[in-house]
Amino acid sequence: MTASRIRLYVEHPLGEGQTLSLDRAQAHYLFAVMRQTAGAGLRVFNGRDGEWQATVTEAGKRGGVLACEAQTAPQRDPPDLWLLFAPIKKARTDFIVEKATEMGTARILPVQTEFTNSERIRQDRLQAHAVEAAEQCGGTYVPQVTGLHGLDALLADWPANRRLMFCDETLAGGACALPPDGRGQPWAVLIGPEGGFSDAERARLSALPFAHPVALGPRILRADTAAVAALTLWQTACGDWA
Amino acid sequence: MTASRIRLYVEHPLGEGQTLSLDRAQAHYLFAVMRQTAGAGLRVFNGRDGEWQATVTEAGKRGGVLACEAQTAPQRDPPDLWLLFAPIKKARTDFIVEKATEMGTARILPVQTEFTNSERIRQDRLQAHAVEAAEQCGGTYVPQVTGLHGLDALLADWPANRRLMFCDETLAGGACALPPDGRGQPWAVLIGPEGGFSDAERARLSALPFAHPVALGPRILRADTAAVAALTLWQTACGDWA
Numbered sequence: 001m002t003a004s005r006i007r008l009y010v011e012h013p014l015g016e017g018q019t020l021s022l023d024r025a026q027a028h029y030l031f032a033v034m035r036q037t038a039g040a041g042l043r044v045f046n047g048r049d050g051e052w053q054a055t056v057t058e059a060g061k062r063g064g065v066l067a068c069e070a071q072t073a074p075q076r077d078p079p080d081l082w083l084l085f086a087p088i089k090k091a092r093t094d095f096i097v098e099k100a101t102e103m104g105t106a107r108i109l110p111v112q113t114e115f116t117n118s119e120r121i122r123q124d125r126l127q128a129h130a131v132e133a134a135e136q137c138g139g140t141y142v143p144q145v146t147g148l149h150g151l152d153a154l155l156a157d158w159p160a161n162r163r164l165m166f167c168d169e170t171l172a173g174g175a176c177a178l179p180p181d182g183r184g185q186p187w188a189v190l191i192g193p194e195g196g197f198s199d200a201e202r203a204r205l206s207a208l209p210f211a212h213p214v215a216l217g218p219r220i221l222r223a224d225t226a227a228v229a230a231l232t233l234w235q236t237a238c239g240d241w242a
Numbered sequence: 243m244t245a246s247r248i249r250l251y252v253e254h255p256l257g258e259g260q261t262l263s264l265d266r267a268q269a270h271y272l273f274a275v276m277r278q279t280a281g282a283g284l285r286v287f288n289g290r291d292g293e294w295q296a297t298v299t300e301a302g303k304r305g306g307v308l309a310c311e312a313q314t315a316p317q318r319d320p321p322d323l324w325l326l327f328a329p330i331k332k333a334r335t336d337f338i339v340e341k342a343t344e345m346g347t348a349r350i351l352p353v354q355t356e357f358t359n360s361e362r363i364r365q366d367r368l369q370a371h372a373v374e375a376a377e378q379c380g381g382t383y384v385p386q387v388t389g390l391h392g393l394d395a396l397l398a399d400w401p402a403n404r405r406l407m408f409c410d411e412t413l414a415g416g417a418c419a420l421p422p423d424g425r426g427q428p429w430a431v432l433i434g435p436e437g438g439f440s441d442a443e444r445a446r447l448s449a450l451p452f453a454h455p456v457a458l459g460p461r462i463l464r465a466d467t468a469a470v471a472a473l474t475l476w477q478t479a480c481g482d483w484a
Contacts (some may be wrong), residue, residue: 007366012269049433076460080303095337098464099467101465101468102461102463102464102467103461103467103471104459104460104461136464137461137462137463137464138461139461152338157470159472162276184424200397215343216483217477218318218346218378218482219320219344219345219346219380219381220344220379220380220381220484221305221344221345221379222340222344222378224472225341225344225345228341228467228470228471228474229470229471229473229474231343231471232470232474232475233478234479235459236475238357239459240459240460241457241458241459241460
């Protein structure tokens with residue numbers, strides 16, 4: 001909800017006096033799409049070094065150079081939260097990645113469940129969406145989007161100390177309760193596919209010692225709505241929305 | 243997150259043995275798009291009488307007839323909650339209406355603020371989006387989408403007993419606190435425009451005795467994300483996500 005200003009994600013280390021060379025896609029965006037020229041100012045971030053003010057020193061069709069000047073915001077990492085979701089239609093999958101970036105997740109893992117329709121994802125496209133969302137929302141962190149994991153395999157190899165908030169529409173009307181000692185811990189939020197979890201998946205999830213089933217109200221939510229609602233509940237109960 | 247099944251919003255009263263005639267648009271959707279024929283079953287709702295099982299008794303290009311059989315779900319109204327939001331780009335405005343319907347709002351009011359870019363809205367289009375969202379999410383209630391209100395005029399004529407949760411990104415990092423006695427009361431949630439509220443608007447909102455400023459975490463959210471997050475907080479604190 002801020003006024004528009006140009007923010008660009010780069011991969012270079014950032015620091016005072018650092019020179020940054022732009023690749024063709026970045027040059028196209030900055031000089032052709034956004035019509036910037038030499039001397040223009042913008043903000044850059046790389047996901048590690050905070051946000052910096054930079055100035056265009058060379059502008060070309062195939063590249064360009066920026067000079068990094070002063071830090072404008074410190075690095076701010078999200079809580080150690082993963083979002084697991086079953087990919088849905090293209091536009092809504094893009095939306096989930098965008099929203100997960102804005103809401104503050106460290107890692108985004110598309111998962112294949114029994115009722116997931118999509119068998120393939122374009123990991124590079126989704127990662128680019130996370131970058132764009134971070135550019136637009138003023139974030140200094142870009143969550144990593146992983147390849148598609150099978151839910152069963154992921155649960156079989158689950159990290160010992162990571163808890164799982166699992167959103168189950170069959171609990172509708174039941175209480176939402178996240179453990180009061182969950183703050184500051186590694187967590188994951190799992191959003192089911194549009195067709196819901198299978199009975200076998202639900203039984204398996206419910207039996208996991210690290211899983212916490214949570215209801216998202218009495219109405220049925222689309223998966224993209226459920227993702228934002230679940231992340232809101234988690235950030236409020238266990239994350240950095242204190 | 244349920245398996246697909248056809249649900250149709252109709253305006254007729256619903257009851258056992260009731261006959262429903264379909265208009266051209268409904269007939270097109272049901273018979274041409276969804277390829278249903280005479281004898282097919284579907285669910286219907288009208289926003290007042292719950293959800294009913296119906297059967298197609300006549301299918302034509304310009305209309306059709308349904309027979310209403312048995313109630314499949316009782317009427318379920320959302321809490322007495324209004325969502326006020328500043329219209330943004332078309333797709334994201336549509337999205338806010340869809341999400342407000344799923345999340346459970348009684349009325350959706352587009353508002354014009356100082357920094358709102360959009361001066362006009364298509365009220366009929368937005369209302370149709372609310373209907374479609376109710377059809378898809380299994381709801382029996384369709385929120386009314388009003389015309390565009392000026393924020394100042396709306397606040398000047400504010401209903402005496404309706405509280406206002408006002409989401410202010412300048413509070414980022416501050417506490418989210420809704421009053422513990424707010425449950426079961428008439429409320430409105432106000433989401434600001436992409437450019438934020440003006441200083442004058444913020445001062446006016448903060449001075450209102452019925453307004454409760456709430457922060458939505460330390461990151462800046464797009465207006466559509468903010469709408470879902472704010473509705474989640476409200477439903478959990480004051481609504482029907484108990």
